[in-house]
Amino acid sequence: MDDTDRRIMHATQAGLPLTPEPYQTLAEQLGLSKEEVMQRMAAMQTSGIIRRIGAVPNHYQLGYRFNGMTVWDVPDEQIDKLGQHVGQLPFVSHCYHRPRHKPDWPYNLFAMVHGKTQAEADGQIMQIAEVLGEYCRGRDVLYSTKILKKTGFRSSGA
Amino acid sequence: MDDIDRNIVNTLQVGFPICDAPYRQVAESLGISESELLARLQALLANGTLTRFGPLYNAEQMGGALTLAAVKIPAERFEEVTEIINAFPEVAHNYARSHELNMWFVLATETPEQQQQTIDAIARQTGLIVYNMPKLKEYFVNLRLEA
Numbered sequence: 379m380d381d382t383d384r385r386i387m388h389a390t391q392a393g394l395p396l397t398p399e400p401y402q403t404l405a406e407q408l409g410l411s412k413e414e415v416m417q418r419m420a421a422m423q424t425s426g427i428i429r430r431i432g433a434v435p436n437h438y439q440l441g442y443r444f445n446g447m448t449v450w451d452v453p454d455e456q457i458d459k460l461g462q463h464v465g466q467l468p469f470v471s472h473c474y475h476r477p478r479h480k481p482d483w484p485y486n487l488f489a490m491v492h493g494k495t496q497a498e499a500d501g502q503i504m505q506i507a508e509v510l511g512e513y514c515r516g517r518d519v520l521y522s523t524k525i526l527k528k529t530g531f532r533s534s535g536a
Numbered sequence: 537m538d539d540i541d542r543n544i545v546n547t548l549q550v551g552f553p554i555c556d557a558p559y560r561q562v563a564e565s566l567g568i569s570e571s572e573l574l575a576r577l578q579a580l581l582a583n584g585t586l587t588r589f590g591p592l593y594n595a596e597q598m599g600g601a602l603t604l605a606a607v608k609i610p611a612e613r614f615e616e617v618t619e620i621i622n623a624f625p626e627v628a629h630n631y632a633r634s635h636e637l638n639m640w641f642v643l644a645t646e647t648p649e650q651q652q653q654t655i656d657a658i659a660r661q662t663g664l665i666v667y668n669m670p671k672l673k674e675y676f677v678n679l680r681l682e683a
Contacts, residue, residue: 465676
């Protein structure tokens with residue numbers, strides 16, 4: 379990622395311009411050609427710097443009121459295999475291995491689930507428990523009760 | 537939100553083309569005009585149905601550092617601590633959650649050193665223990681919610 383890529387990133391952190399030719403609009407803002415902006419954004423997408431170009435919905439506004447961070451205590455030797463399996467469940471949006479903070483926090487596997495009803499979320503949690511089977515030594519679910527802040531990722535260079 | 541809005545939300549969560557007139561291309565696939573798509577997208581952003589539309593950057597790939605952190609806040613201090621923590625520009629997302637650890641936030645910094653400094657500053661200003669839980673491994677990330 380070079381300085382020009384970084385300038386494109388800063389110019390699009392708030393979003394893509396809502397103009398008929400958004401890449402042309404960006405090019406004009408940055409003093410680049412439209413072709414260069416498009417090539418560089420395509421390259422950043424290929425290399426994974428851009429995960430995707432798209433819309434991020436507000437869960438609550440779409441009716442997903444039960445957004446659960448499910449957390450599990452599984453053996454460290456098994457976590458990579460288990461994490462891969464849990465991540466492949468179609469309703470899991472994020473799945474990570476994170477450090478424990480014993481004794482307050484014994485959990486090392488995190489998986490986010492989203493349901494429109496409690497029953498839907500419960501069903502999803504049950505399916506994760508089935509994947510983990512005997513390796514599950516403890517679990518909890520933390521539902522978000524309020525969004526206190528949500529901004530796009532920003533770097534201080536913006 | 538009507539069926540057209542739902543269609544827009546679902547389609548735009550999957551991806552967006554890089555071409556001269558991408559809105560026109562998407563609008564055609566949805567059977568609406570480019571100007572209607574732009575107007576509806578603007579409205580969906582303005583009314584909060586969408587929190588963002590554009591490229592989603594992977595912070596680590598950009599050389600930055602991301603972490604998830606939690607604090608245990610006594611109920612009577614919740615608002616005060618929310619204000620302190622939200623005031624940090626490094627705090628990208630912050631959620632209240634139903635647990636003893638009742639606030640969870642994502643910190644986005646340019647370097648790992650800044651991450652630790654921010655964690656320390658939050659601990660100092662709030663007087664609370666900050667549980668830092670940076671990801672050790674990512675197994676899957678792709679949020680798609682059907683409208």
